[in-house]
Amino acid sequence: MLRRTLILVVAGGMASSCGTAPPALQTVALRSAPPAKKIERLLIWLPADDAALDPLVTANTFKSQLEPLGVAVQIGRSTALELSRADDQKLFIAGFKPTHRLEIDIAGRVGRAGVIGDTLSVSVVRVALYDATGATPLRAFTYGPIHVNDRTLAGTVVNELKTQGYL
């Protein structure tokens, strides 16, 4: 219920101003939140939708925030019609051997119609931290509304992970 309310608040800003509201991070309450273990090697998994989040900008901003903290980063991406993410991640996990995975998904995308098609698009993203191969998130957040070339997501998530003892 709380999560629903928080997302509605974010969404309200999105719907009323279509992106002018500042993005906000909301923590998703999980049934169990085990004690934090330091992240040493992080596989970041980006969404497939380029129209919602620029993969290059997102990857670079996360790397520039995490590498100075001594965290090795590798970037992977969902495919457009992903069937099994676990299968797609197997090679990355075998080669890179991450201690954790950070998965970013688009929770919703709103386009604002202009005279010529979709002129403005804002999204809310769902960010979830897992251990190397786990299926249950250790921590989860929603963040938005953000534009496609957003540069604030990485800093906000990194600060939150620092606060929670992962960095």
Place this chain on the structure above:
Amino acid sequence: MLRRFALFGAANVLLAACTSPVSGGLSNKDKAYQKKVTRVLVATSFHSLLLTEKQNNVFIQPSELQQSLTAKWSPLGVTWQVVDFDAVTDKKKALVDAVESFAPTQVLELHTASFQLIGGVIRVVDGYTVDVSLTDLAEKKRVWRSTIEFRSFAASGRLRNGPAGSAIPHQEDANELVDALTAKLRGDGLL
């Protein structure tokens, strides 16, 4: 200026007339999967938390989807049941309960992935895209995925909102959704 505007309007109408309001996008099927869809639980989650209650009126109602499935899938020998995730608070429990009572072979999930808003003071959803995925319950894995696009008024000529964003029926959308799903599933050897 007026002439240019009129030409632009006429071009839009012409363009809209040529484009189907609802159509299937690309699909992805697990190549090893050989079963057909015969007994399927259709789980719908059209509403979005990013929209107001009134804006959510743009989506197909469960009764409209049921009417379309009765007309189009029952003659094909497909047994189905619809579970409306928009009407429950605990989706996981609703799914578990429906699977237990209906005992489907597969679950076909439909959820709205993105939508386009139009309007100034009264903002309404115009076009939207639905993500569709088929999960086999025995194999415990997603075996097929596709998208269905509900094109905007400008692209298709279909209105999905009444005056001041009020609700109107969406039976045509429901019929064309089932047609698009049937075509995509058939094309991938699942029907």
